[in-house]
Amino acid sequence: SEPSTQDPTIPDALWNSRFLKACRREPVDATPVWLMRQAGRYMTEYRSLRAKVSFLELCKNPELAAETTIFAAETLGVDAAILFADILLILEPLGFGLEFSKGEGPVIHDPIREAAHVAGMMPLEDLSALSYVFDAIRLIRAGLPAGLPLIGFAGAPFTLACYAIEGGGSKNYERAKAFMYGDPGAWNALMTVLTDSTARYLNAQVKAGVQAVQVFDSWVGSLGPDDYRRFVLPHMRRLFDQIDPGVPAIHFGADTGSLLELQRDAGGTVIGLDWRVELDRCWERLGPEVAVQGNLDPVVLFAPLSEIALQTRRILGQAGGRPGHIFNLGHGILPHTPVDHVRALVQMVHEFSAR
Ligand code: CP3
Secondary structure, eight states: OOOOSOOTTSOHHHHTSHHHHHHTTOOOSSOOBOOTTOSSTTSHHHHHHHHHSOHHHHHHOHHHHHHHHHHHHHHHTOSOEEOSOOTTGGGTTTTOEEEEETTTEEEEESOOOSHHHHHTOOOOOOOGGGHHHHHHHHHHHHHSOTTOOEEEEEEOHHHHHHHHHHSBOOSSOHHHHHHHHHOHHHHHHHHHHHHHHHHHHHHHHHHHTOSEEEEEETTGGGSOHHHHHHHTHHHHHHHHHHSOTTSOEEEEESSOTTTHHHHHHHOOSEEEOOTTSOHHHHHHHHOTTOEEEEEEOGGGGGSOHHHHHHHHHHHHHHHTTOSOEEEEESSOOOTTOOHHHHHHHHHHHHHHHOO
């Protein structure tokens, strides 16, 4: 599923953008860069908006969500914008109560405690409960510069299942893994519901106007390779097989150094790498058929500019000018990151990689 021929509905300015070229592993004039969680609390403007509306209200207000996406992309000078939303929003129409409480992170009410709960769940057919997301996408697309691609996203089924079972964040995912090992039938039923709902959700984002999608499997690094193969890979393959082949799909996981080949086998035209791995060695392992995204440690943004420059040069050197590298952090920007360092990073990537 290689998006190598131009869909007539995609304007040239977008098709020929650095970001989409790199996704297709075509040569570019400079390495494209964007940053996971590029719109967020490290920005003063975001914090003032959040003083007036809650996080969920912000996600559900298409005008404000669009403004947040566009402001971050333009302030930073990045090569792609990302939809302002959250991976957990899809849990609401699947029947879970969702809350973002101060200081505690997300809380999912009525989490799954038994197989019977899963038996009553159906893949989302009607996406109208998420229409605010598609409205935001249309507003963002209309407001962004013509050549700046917009990335849509969703959570991967494993990561969503962890939240749905744990009821929130977790350190060891004891409940989720106990459920997975204890009742593989119910686990597979849950993963199928999440997979098929997510595929429809992502394709609806594409229809609304995103040029690429990223699947966040943030917590899958908690699994060993054999468990990934048995409990996750078939679902991820089914997910990527259903995503519109006309758009690049970025497959992101954190702490997945021992899972990378399996993740590649599951799907995605771009594989995300975190900072715990060496970009050059991993790209070797992954082979020539995929692009890679990464992989600066988000904490390096707290270091002096000289250290940021050193590590940026190192990562660009490891990519070796080979077509198909998208510069990013290895995970999302942290809340107290200095904005001037983020902007400096974007400039450094462009300057050091200019060809
Ligand atoms: O990248 C972007 O700028 C787009 C927006 C975006 C958000 N969340 C906004 C957000 C994206 C892509 C996400 C993805 C997301 N959400 C993930 C996967 C990425 C990752 O980091 O692994 C996960 C695991 C979530 C779930 C989630 N949402 C958590 C754990 C939290 C609380 C922790 C935190 O950082 O506050 C959120 C809240 C959230 N999502 C905020 C933002 C800007 C902060 C909300 C606020 O207080 O304003």
